[in-house]
Amino acid sequence: MSTIKRQLEPVPFTQVTFDDGFWGHRLEVNRTVTILHIYHQLEATGRISAFDLNFQRPVPSPIVLIFGDSDSAKWLEAASYSLAAHPDPKLRALVDSVADRVIHAQQPDGYLNTHFIVTQPDMRWRNLRDWHELYCAGHLIEGAVAHYEATGERKLLDALCRYADHIDATFGSEPGKKRGYCGHPEIELALVKLYHATQNPRYLKLATYFIDERGQGPNYFDQEARARGEDPAQFWAKTYEYCQAHVPIREQTKVVGHAVRAVYLLSAVTDLAHENDDPTLLETSQRLWNNLVTKRMYLTGGIGAAHNIEGFTQDYDLPDETAYAETCATIGLMLWNHRMLQFSGEGKYADVLERALYNGFLSGVALDGAHFFYENPLASTGHHHREGWFTCPCCPPNIARTLASLGKFFYSTGANDVWVHLYGQGTAKMELNGRDVSLRQVTKYPWDGDVRLKIDVDTPQRFTLHLRVPEWCEHWRLLVNGEQLSVNSTQLLDGYIQLTREWQPGDVVEYNMDMPIRAMWSHPAVRALQGRVALQRGPLVYCIEGIDHGEIDLDRIMIDPGRVSNEFKVEHKEDLLGGVSVLRGKGIVMDESEWENTLYRSQPPSSKSMDITAIPYYAWDNRAPGEMRIWVRARGM
Numbered sequence: 001m002s003t004i005k006r007q008l009e010p011v012p013f014t015q016v017t018f019d020d021g022f023w024g025h026r027l028e029v030n031r032t033v034t035i036l037h038i039y040h041q042l043e044a045t046g047r048i049s050a051f052d053l054n055f056q057r058p059v060p061s062p063i064v065l066i067f068g069d070s071d072s073a074k075w076l077e078a079a080s081y082s083l084a085a086h087p088d089p090k091l092r093a094l095v096d097s098v099a100d101r102v103i104h105a106q107q108p109d110g111y112l113n114t115h116f117i118v119t120q121p122d123m124r125w126r127n128l129r130d131w132h133e134l135y136c137a138g139h140l141i142e143g144a145v146a147h148y149e150a151t152g153e154r155k156l157l158d159a160l161c162r163y164a165d166h167i168d169a170t171f172g173s174e175p176g177k178k179r180g181y182c183g184h185p186e187i188e189l190a191l192v193k194l195y196h197a198t199q200n201p202r203y204l205k206l207a208t209y210f211i212d213e214r215g216q217g218p219n220y221f222d223q224e225a226r227a228r229g230e231d232p233a234q235f236w237a238k239t240y241e242y243c244q245a246h247v248p249i250r251e252q253t254k255v256v257g258h259a260v261r262a263v264y265l266l267s268a269v270t271d272l273a274h275e276n277d278d279p280t281l282l283e284t285s286q287r288l289w290n291n292l293v294t295k296r297m298y299l300t301g302g303i304g305a306a307h308n309i310e311g312f313t314q315d316y317d318l319p320d321e322t323a324y325a326e327t328c329a330t331i332g333l334m335l336w337n338h339r340m341l342q343f344s345g346e347g348k349y350a351d352v353l354e355r356a357l358y359n360g361f362l363s364g365v366a367l368d369g370a371h372f373f374y375e376n377p378l379a380s381t382g383h384h385h386r387e388g389w390f391t392c393p394c395c396p397p398n399i400a401r402t403l404a405s406l407g408k409f410f411y412s413t414g415a416n417d418v419w420v421h422l423y424g425q426g427t428a429k430m431e432l433n434g435r436d437v438s439l440r441q442v443t444k445y446p447w448d449g450d451v452r453l454k455i456d457v458d459t460p461q462r463f464t465l466h467l468r469v470p471e472w473c474e475h476w477r478l479l480v481n482g483e484q485l486s487v488n489s490t491q492l493l494d495g496y497i498q499l500t501r502e503w504q505p506g507d508v509v510e511y512n513m514d515m516p517i518r519a520m521w522s523h524p525a526v527r528a529l530q531g532r533v534a535l536q537r538g539p540l541v542y543c544i545e546g547i548d549h550g551e552i553d554l555d556r557i558m559i560d561p562g563r564v565s566n567e568f569k570v571e572h573k574e575d576l577l578g579g580v581s582v583l584r585g586k587g588i589v590m591d592e593s594e595w596e597n598t599l600y601r602s603q604p605p606s607s608k609s610m611d612i613t614a615i616p617y618y619a620w621d622n623r624a625p626g627e628m629r630i631w632v633r634a635r636g637m
């Protein structure tokens with residue numbers, strides 16, 4: 001019987017360590033600065049003390065306070081991941097005290113949402129479309145699973161199981177239950193995690209119900225609105241595409257609506273394709289992935305162009321300066337692609353994951369670890385800056401939990417296979433057929449493409465090592481124990497080199513990926529980017545910043561795309577922006593000196609040459625405030 005189940009299993013982040021290189025340094029900042037910074041903000045804004053149930057809030061309350069439980073839940077998840085990888089008695093005490101306060105808030109029937117316990121008890125489960133109640137439950141479940149796995153203590157997990165049982169008794173297709181589902185997907189993927197932590201199949205069944213029921217007619221959100229005495233047509237977003245509930249997921253052909261909701265939903269769809277061995281869900285995920293990646297994704301892995309719905313508009317509508325591209329949406333994109341990657345190890349999913357990780361995700365946090373972007377536009381006039389906190393603070397704890405568990409994205413194992421998806425200096429320990437395998441990467445990645453991989457096995461072991469060849473890499477060389485393997489003699493499948501051999505203790509693979517500077521173009525249908533190019537090297541998208549270009553309006557600068565690969569040079573600057581490789585070359589700037597008191601004339605402006613310095617996009621806005629631009633005018637266009 002054929003199966004579509006996943007052939008790969010991610011190596012857990014607890015088994016993956018990073019040296020003090022590119023990622024090791026960032027994980028340390030996350031652990032020592034970001035996680036504590038977020039804790040203090042959550043306390044200062046009453047989000048943690050909300051679980052003490054002695055707050056007062058007006059009715060109606062701001063929506064961001066209604067779903068405040070999710071922010072503390074994501075912090076619990078981040079802090080628990082940090083503890084799992086790095087024991088810390090002080091943080092442990094903090095985590096345990098927050099867990100106790102969450103447990104304290106739980107009602108006798110298992111219900112656990114501070115807003116609807118204290119402020120609007122009569123509105124419990126009455127506005128699933130707008131009020132994020134199941135979304136908050138989902139984040140609390142994810143936090144509880146992480147806490148249990150980090151500490152081995154069941155108390156928070158048991159509390160969230162009681163809440164999940166309450167939800168299971170409330171929602172479903174059985175007579176007497178509400179046929180609802182959440183306007184903001186999240187609980188679906190959380191229930192799959194709870195199922196794995198508890199082995200209780202009811203949680204998997206409930207997740208499946210939420211996915212199958214979504215968008216069925218008559219639409220639950222219509223019925224629910226009428227039951228509140230509201231006209232469903234008054235829904236502010238006008239369409240249930242906003243929450244991906246306009247039609248059942250298996251009938252959806254484009255990725256639509258609020259971007260974070262879309263990718264959280266698709267992460268769960270992908271999980272359930274595997275858990276239930278359901279090819280219709282896998283096909284759905286693949287179909288929507290194709291639409292997203294070929295028509296609706298920014299070069300940075302940012303998704304969701306529109307501010308008003310924090311989401312998708314039309315195919316090829318990818319304006320750079322006004323891009324919304326919420327950090328959480330890029331995180332969801334990573335979660336979804338990581339899940340898709342595990343089915344059969346297709347490099348295209350790792351390519352999107354890597355693009356998102358190094359660009360649209362990493363831009364979300366400042367080098368200091370204490371300032372964050374909610375929106376990640378691809379150009380700025382100089383007025384967009386990271387902030388220490390937000391009225392709606394979904395992004396900071398989402399960044400923290402992603403970094404604290406970053407290692408999970410890097411490796412997978414299979415029946416007799418080891419996959420290296422991403423490159424970064426550090427060590428991974430894994431088990432293959434009951435025997436230990438350790439891989440050590442020595443590399444300066446992403447600053448160059450040279451990776452030295454040491455394989456440690458106790459005794460000789462035959463397996464296939466899969467090394468990813470990123471989409472940006474056209475030429476590479478491979479040596480095993482100093483002996484060069486010709487490209488022709490090497491198996492390449494779906495973006496991975498396959499090396500099958502009997503590995504000996506201490507074998508060394510030297511993998512050198514060429515990392516030229518490339519001028520990137522967008523599809524001609526992207527109106528906002530016509531006649532523009534962007535610089536990319538390896539996984540990093542580059543931008544130009546005002547501070548490196550004097551007083552010149554960045555939109556007057558042009559680059560000759562044909563000269564980029566030969567004439568732009570890479571220069572590593574250890575003292576700049578925490579250590580970055582910059583790209584230096586010549587650009588052309590339109591001269592305005594002859595235009596005084598002239599608005600129009602029949603001669604074109606003259607132009608002159610100028611030095612251009614491009615920095616990695618993720619590092620922008622870490623110096624003096626100013627303009628930024630990824631997509632630069634292409635000369636001759």
Ligand SMILES: [Zn+2]
Nearest residue numbers: 326328394395
């Ligand atoms: Zn967010």
